Amino acid sequence: MRDGDAPFDALVLGAGPAGTSAALRLQQLGYHVLLVERSAVWPRAQVGEALTPGVRNIIELLDANDALAAVPHVAHAGSRVLWRGRTPELLQEAGSAIVDRGRFDAALLALARRRGVEVEQPARLLHLAGAAGDWRIGLLCGEARTRQVRARFILDASGRGAAPRIACAPRLAALWGEVDQSALPQLGGATQVEALEHGWLWAGCLPGGRYRLMLVCDPHAARQAMPATPEARLRAACAASHLLRAAADLPMLGAVQMCSATPYLAPDCWQDGRLKLGDAAFALDPVSSSGVEKAMRFSLQAAVALHTVLGDARPDSGALARRFFEGRLVEACARHAHWTEAYYGQAWCAEQPFWQARARCVAGVRGEAEADREADGDAAESKWPELLANLSAERARLAGYQPPELRPLASLNPALPLRLHGDAAIVELPCVVDDRVCLHQALDHPHLERPLAFLENEALFPHLARLAQPLPLAQLLHMLAASMPGHKAQHIAAWLWQRGLLESVG
Numbered sequence: 428m429r430d431g432d433a434p435f436d437a438l439v440l441g442a443g444p445a446g447t448s449a450a451l452r453l454q455q456l457g458y459h460v461l462l463v464e465r466s467a468v469w470p471r472a473q474v475g476e477a478l479t480p481g482v483r484n485i486i487e488l489l490d491a492n493d494a495l496a497a498v499p500h501v502a503h504a505g506s507r508v509l510w511r512g513r514t515p516e517l518l519q520e521a522g523s524a525i526v527d528r529g530r531f532d533a534a535l536l537a538l539a540r541r542r543g544v545e546v547e548q549p550a551r552l553l554h555l556a557g558a559a560g561d562w563r564i565g566l567l568c569g570e571a572r573t574r575q576v577r578a579r580f581i582l583d584a585s586g587r588g589a590a591p592r593i594a595c596a597p598r599l600a601a602l603w604g605e606v607d608q609s610a611l612p613q614l615g616g617a618t619q620v621e622a623l624e625h626g627w628l629w630a631g632c633l634p635g636g637r638y639r640l641m642l643v644c645d646p647h648a649a650r651q652a653m654p655a656t657p658e659a660r661l662r663a664a665c666a667a668s669h670l671l672r673a674a675a676d677l678p679m680l681g682a683v684q685m686c687s688a689t690p691y692l693a694p695d696c697w698q699d700g701r702l703k704l705g706d707a708a709f710a711l712d713p714v715s716s717s718g719v720e721k722a723m724r725f726s727l728q729a730a731v732a733l734h735t736v737l738g739d740a741r742p743d744s745g746a747l748a749r750r751f752f753e754g755r756l757v758e759a760c761a762r763h764a765h766w767t768e769a770y771y772g773q774a775w776c777a778e779q780p781f782w783q784a785r786a787r788c789v790a791g792v793r794g795e796a797e798a799d800r801e802a803d804g805d806a807a808e809s810k811w812p813e814l815l816a817n818l819s820a821e822r823a824r825l826a827g828y829q830p831p832e833l834r835p836l837a838s839l840n841p842a843l844p845l846r847l848h849g850d851a852a853i854v855e856l857p858c859v860v861d862d863r864v865c866l867h868q869a870l871d872h873p874h875l876e877r878p879l880a881f882l883e884n885e886a887l888f889p890h891l892a893r894l895a896q897p898l899p900l901a902q903l904l905h906m907l908a909a910s911m912p913g914h915k916a917q918h919i920a921a922w923l924w925q926r927g928l929l930e931s932v933g
């Protein structure tokens with residue numbers, strides 16, 4: 428039990444998927460959490476209803492399956508995708524679903540409350556004083572009640588909004604509205620995705636018989652172009668499309684809405700005692716429909732970072748937790764930007780300016796300096812050079828990475844000793860072990876997309892350090908098998924050989 432005046436371990440601002448995932452995970456790890464949600468309307472409307480299959484693992488880790496069972500959802504009925512060519516491809520993605528996001532977020536918040544997370548809603552921050560480890564926070568709860576609390580950490584999961592932000596790609600805007608699904612029987616409930624010359628369309632069934640139409644485009648071009656209103660623009664895009672032409676003249680079930688969809692990163696995501704999570708830390712291009720999954724996953728990583736700082740007395744635990752947290756953020760943004768650029772480059776209309784501007788990095792031409800920037804991004808770059816240099820380095824690494832051609836296993840001569848390939852290096856990597864961050868040795872090599880500390884859930888080190896000197900294969904297998912099942916030892920040796928990470932000596 429927490430004594431009434433004792434500080435909370437963490438105060439989380441915002442009860443979207445990022446905030447509730449962090450709160451639930453921290454509560455599982457034994458911490459006292461106060462979750463503050465501003466919205467008085469609850470469940471509140473929220474865009475971002477298509478959930479990728481990876482959300483399931485996270486829900487399982489949070490033990491939230493039962494709590495989410497009653498959330499209205501539509502199982503994925505396949506997608507018709509008109510992207511690479513002029514004929515639609517039919518895609519099935521097992522495990523994905525479209526949910527009522529308001530109810531999804533509300534069910535997670537109700538679960539957090541039941542598990543012992545304290546919740547203030549509607550409430551907002553009035554003032555903040557103190558410092559890391561002992562924040563003093565004034566809250567306005569409801570219309571008139573004020574409450575003073577203390578917290579060791581503040582986690583900002585308040586969504587898209589606050590600067591500074593570094594745009595990770597040229598600006599994007601999203602415009603969306605809904606029509607009655609029964610007016611489009613020919614679509615068979617399938618999701619539709621279509622590349623148009625000046626943007627792309629996404630459309631899919633929402634729970635309750637509504638059909639969402641969403642246009643993603645360049646906000647400048649959209650403003651300059653006729654017709655001027657968001658609804659007219661959305662209708663014009665449907666009319667110009669191949670898959671959604673029938674929706675162009677249907678009555679809308681409410682106003683067409685518009686928001687920024689530019690991918691960005693908040694370079695101040697880790698400040699002493701204050702962390703940003705979810706959309707407050709980074710936003711991805713909505714083309715992958717994976718924002719919710721990535722926001723939730725990052726919150727789990729943030730909980731591990733916090734657990735390391737709060738529960739680990741080693742003097743370097745704070746620096747290590749920060750390195751891990753920022754590293755995961757950079758990795759998420761860089762990987763997604765890399766994937767998105769390749770995907771934009773595959774569109775049938777990839778030579779159009781909208782597409783070229785978003786696919787340029789694939790050809791290796793686009794540097795960060797050319798990226799369109801939001802808010803005070805330039806100032807942020809000079810203030811957080813290390814994080815941004817890491818982002819550029821990660822993007823360059825991904826852009827330059829070529830998967831190796833696999834060597835046949837038959838080329839491995841068991842009579843010859845093996846050692847690590849000459850280009851291999853042993854580096855130290857922040858890894859999660861028992862819910863805490865620790866430094867682990869990892870193998871780095873140009874044939875690896877990123878340094879590797881574990882393979883098949885088994886630590887590669889200290890074993891591989893012995894391969895600085897030649898070692899017979901039988902001895903390598905014997906050494907690996909001392910800490911893992913024999914078949915895994917064999918797989919690992921084969922995996923390393925096939926990718927050219929080991930070389931024969933003799």
Ligand SMILES: Cc1cc2nc3c(=O)[nH]c(=O)nc-3n(C[C@H](O)[C@H](O)[C@H](O)COP(=O)(O)OP(=O)(O)OC[C@H]3O[C@@H](n4cnc5c(N)ncnc54)[C@H](O)[C@@H]3O)c2cc1C
Nearest residue numbers: 441443444445465475477585586601705706716717718719
């Ligand atoms: C157009 C568009 C389409 C998208 N489509 C998809 C999709 O199909 N699939 C997908 O996975 N992702 C999608 N996304 C991304 C997804 O919506 C976000 O990644 C996700 O909502 C992020 O969750 P979050 O918890 O960080 O923020 P949010 O979901 O925005 O939650 C933030 C919460 O904080 C509260 N809040 C705000 N300010 C305060 C404050 N000061 N104090 C207290 N509380 C506060 C808000 O009321 C809200 O409840 C899309 C994004 C856009 C822009």
